[in-house]
Amino acid sequence: MKQTWRWFGPDDPVPLAHVRQAGATGIVTALHHLNDGRAWPADEVAKRKAEIEAAGLEWAVVESIIVHEDVKTRTGRFRELIDNYKASIRTVASAGIRTVCYNFMAITDWTRTDLDHPMPHGGTALRFDIVEFCAYDVFVLKRRDAEADHPPTRIEAAHRRLAAMSAGDLARIERNLIEWVPAREFVYDRESFRRMLDLYRDLTVEGFRQNLFAFLREIVPVAEEAGVKLAIHPDDPPFSIFGLPRVVSCAADARTLIAAVKSPASGLTLCTGSYGAGHQNDLVAMAREFGSDIHFAHLRNVAHEPGGSFHESEHLDGDVDMVGVVAELLAEERRRRETGRRDAEIPMRPDHGHVILDDIGKKVNPGYSAIGRLKGLAELRGVMRAVERYRS
Secondary structure (H helix, E strand, O other), X not given: XXXXXXXXXXXXXXXXXXXXXXXXXXXXXXXXXXXXXXOOOHHHHHHHHHHHHHOOOEEEEEEOOOOOHHHHHOOOOHHHHHHHHHHHHHHHHHOOOOEEEEEOOOOOXXXXXXXXXXXXXXXXXXXXXXXXXXXXXXXXXXXXXXXXXXXXXXHHHHHHHHHHOOHHHHHHHHHHHHHOOOOOOOOOOHHHHHHHHHHOOOOOHHHHHHHHHHHHHHXXXXXXXXXXXXXXXXXXXXXXXXXXXXXXXXXXXXXXXXXXXXXXXXXEEEEHHHHHOOOOOXXXXXXXXXXXXXXXEEEOEEEEOHHHOEEEEOOOOOOOOHHHHHHHHHHHHHHHHHHOOOOOOOEEEEXXXXXOHHHOOOOOOOOOOHHHHHHHHHHHHHHHHHHHHHOO
């Protein structure tokens, strides 16, 4: 697999020189300063590509060209925004970038209640506390009909938890849930977030799914013509939050998507942490079933907690059989080489990482610390070497 690294551009606390020292050869990034639905200018793409190549690296994957909320709801400027998306696909393809990762999550990106959860080793990790989320959703945000989305025992626990929270605790949870989102140039406050939720009030899960398929039917032919692989990222967490529809949360969702818009240009990002947060998902089985449609892999692990909470564990620990997943992905690469597929090598990146060692106390993008990801990449590289060396 091609070893890559998520990089947020010139303002990223992790410089490209350090990425290269970590052993990655590819960069996963976007034009974050222009990621508001406009078509990406060719000169800006060329500038970013030249910066990456000057560091001895390759811009391997675009993650992401933003899918605007108007596109997801098919309201407002959605037609113009889809045309812009097509133009951006053509532009990155002209620059030689052949993989585009994107997501179709309503309003939110990946969501956690805690970005600095203390771990036994002394560092910190990302965590989703279902009781804290319920406390915010029901008693702070006071989302209409929120009580119907949580069992009574959770609501009771959330009420007790809320009574014990300080103002600082509440501010942290709100910031993490609705204000801070990675690689986004804007934030919501409580009122603007409620207004966004209203846009989705009458949109059913099936309606949202059809909006995704309508979007794909427009952009996939452009990707085919340009030689680009589209890789949809799963919902994170892989269950509904804030009452929003989720349509890429499990194997059945992936199966439906692939069947709906059948094309070698349209496939999956296998994010083992996002899918792995769902108890229903067997990541080894999914890597095996969807192997030919996996165009990108995010490799990280999660540990389930009682009641639906989870935290991000070490890359080789947790509830995802990471060795089994890597073995399946390497087997898929061998099959591709044997059949002459030009995209035999699957780009992967060590997704997220604990804040450890010298990164403690430094400015880091949550989830994207240098040393935690370096450790994860080293562990994954070791698994890859061992599987290849000792495969039967």
